[in-house]
Amino acid sequence: MANEKTADYGPLELLIGTWEGDKGIDFAPEPDEDATSPYYETIIFERAGDVDNADEQVLSIVRYHISVRRKSNDETFHDQVGYWLWDKESQTIMNSFTIPRGLCVLAGGNFDIKKVNDPEITFDVAAKLGKEWGLVQSPFMNEKAKTLEFFQKLTVSKEELSYSQTTVLDIYGRDFDHTDENTLKKV
């Protein structure tokens, strides 16, 4: 990895910085009554340069950390680290991340190069168990709280970042759409 300062981050450039939002809504599974939790969130995106793969593919890299706290008690109830990656040549975008439950996600999608300088940019990525854009999880999670699919739509401009995402789970003997959305401002 190299070129933190000079890499061409393309559409990822708008992400870089620190974002805060207090309009988060989480819908998560519980054994009896599923729970809706309003949340606060901080996301930090940092330039991480670019990387060459097999002497052919160049990916620009933005590293991130998400921290989410429940409004009701101020406790952290979701933590996530990952990378957004952009492949200019193939017009591909990726969100590769891990959640500290024993779960890794590599979600991908297309990004139209013609939109690279738009003031507002949308990334659409998805992953599905057993596919190339896929998921890996621990034996416990595979058995008890399996993630089947993940979809995310994230829109970013100079001042505002918003997203909505769905994580499809197989938990407590049923399929469940675990959803999250928030709108954050640049700080």
Ligand code: HEM
């Ligand atoms: C803002 C984002 C998110 C928040 C606030 C959040 C919060 C929660 C909460 C409250 C639960 C219920 C279990 C518990 O009380 O700890 C849960 C379960 C779960 N979440 Fe999330 N989550 C988020 C995003 C994600 C994402 C992106 C994934 C994976 C792609 C994920 C995977 C899971 C899994 C596998 C479970 C089942 C574990 C269980 O309920 O025992 N979550 N999440």
